[in-house]
Each structure stands twice: as structure tokens, then as C-alpha cells.
Amino acid sequence: MAQQVGLPPISAGMDMRVIAARYRAALVAANKNLGDTSQCLALIDQFEKQGYH
Amino acid sequence: MNIIEKIVGLVPTVSGYAKAARDFVTSTKGKAVLAVVLALAVIWYAHHAGVKSQAPKIASIEQKLAAANAELTAARNLASEIKSDADVAHSRADDLQGRLKSQEDVAGKLNKKVEDYAREIAAGKKRPACVATPADVRSLQRIQ
Numbered sequence: 768m769a770q771q772v773g774l775p776p777i778s779a780g781m782d783m784r785v786i787a788a789r790y791r792a793a794l795v796a797a798n799k800n801l802g803d804t805s806q807c808l809a810l811i812d813q814f815e816k817q818g819y820h
Numbered sequence: 821m822n823i824i825e826k827i828v829g830l831v832p833t834v835s836g837y838a839k840a841a842r843d844f845v846t847s848t849k850g851k852a853v854l855a856v857v858l859a860l861a862v863i864w865y866a867h868h869a870g871v872k873s874q875a876p877k878i879a880s881i882e883q884k885l886a887a888a889n890a891e892l893t894a895a896r897n898l899a900s901e902i903k904s905d906a907d908v909a910h911s912r913a914d915d916l917q918g919r920l921k922s923q924e925d926v927a928g929k930l931n932k933k934v935e936d937y938a939r940e941i942a943a944g945k946k947r948p949a950c951v952a953t954p955a956d957v958r959s960l961q962r963i964q
Contacts, residue, residue: 770923777960783950785938786960792934796927803923 772797 775789844850941949952960 774964777952777957779952779954779957781952782938782941783952783956784941785934786952788934788937792930795930799923799926803919 770800772800 772793775786775793777786845854
């Protein structure tokens with residue numbers, strides 16, 4: 768489920784606003800990953816309690 | 821008439837029956853009938869003895885059959901349990917597939933928003949570009 772969120776590239780000549788936008792998007796993606804992972808762990812916990820049936 | 825007289829009176833009849841029986845036994849027909857009766861008796865005894873001698877074997881086979889039936893029932897139950905587990909696993913796999921798909925959709929939408937914004941900035945000449953210098957790049961890349 769969780770996918771590594773790569774650091775967006777930064778190079779000379781790039782507009783700072785674009786860099787900020789890419790980093791903001793990366794943070795949003797990383798937070799979503801965290802949310803999905805917690806949900807997944809809760810599901811696994813639930814399945815274990817139910818004995819996988 | 822007393823009992824003795826009765827018995828004496830019956831003697832000729834009884835001796836007649838005995839003679840008839842002896843004649844029948846010694847006749848060819850009588851011999852054949854006796855042989856058949858004897859053969860039937862032998863066959864019946866052999867059959868009876870055979871069934872009796874096979875009784876423990878039959879009991880053991882019946883026991884084995886019952887055990888095999890029990891195993892079959894257990895196997896059927898296990899199979900149906902496995903099938904229902906597989907169904908659950910399939911529905912979970914479908915659920916996960918759906919989640920992955922929605923994750924990809926969300927990532928795609930986010931990326932599109934960023935690239936649209938970048939294009940918007942590149943196209944807009946109203947504000948001066950806020951361009952990263954090589955020093956900015958070095959400073960930013962040190963943050964990790």
C-alpha cells in the first residue's frame with residue numbers, strides 16, 4: 768500500500784513557486800500514504816482477531 | 821379298546837409305511853431325491869459356515885467403511901471451509917485492488933494540479949519569476 772514518496776528535483780533556474788508546489792504535493796502524498804497504512808494495519812488487526820475467517 | 825390293542829391294530833399300518841420308505845430309499849428315484857437333499861444340505865451348511873467365517877472380516881470392512889465415510893465428510897467440510905476462505909480472500913484482494921486504483925487516481929490528480937500550476941507560472945509574465953539560484957539549490961539540497 769505505502770509507496771515511497773520521492774523528493775522532487777530542485778535545479779537552478781526553476782521557479783521557487785513550482786518547487787514549493789512539488790514539495791507540497793509530495794507532503795500530501797506522503798500523508799495519504801500514512802493514512803492508508805494506518806487503515807491497513809487496523810484491518811490486519813481486525814482479521815487477526817477474527818482468526819482470518 | 822385299550823391302548824395295547826390300539827398299538828397292535830396300528831402295527832400293520834406302521835410296518836407298511838416302513839416298507840414303503842425302505843422301497844423308496846432303495847429305488848433309483850429315491851436315491852436321486854436323497855442325493856439332491858443331501859447336496860442341498862451340504863450347500864446350505866457351506867454357505868452358512870462361509871458367512872460365519874467371514875463375519876469378523878465383514879465387521880472390520882464395515883468399520884473401515886465408516887471411518888472412510890467420516891474422513892470423506894471431514895474432507896468435504898474442510899473443502900467448503902477452504903472455499904469460503906478463498907471467497908473472502910478474493911473479495912479482500914478486490915478491495916485492495918480498488919484501494920490501489922483510487923490511490924493511483926489521487927496521485928495522478930495531484931500531479932496534474934502541480935504541473936498545471938507550473939505551466940501557469942511559466943506562462944504568466946505579470947510577476948517576475950522567483951528563480952532558484954545555484955546557491956538556493958545548494959541550500960535547499962542540504963535539507964535532508
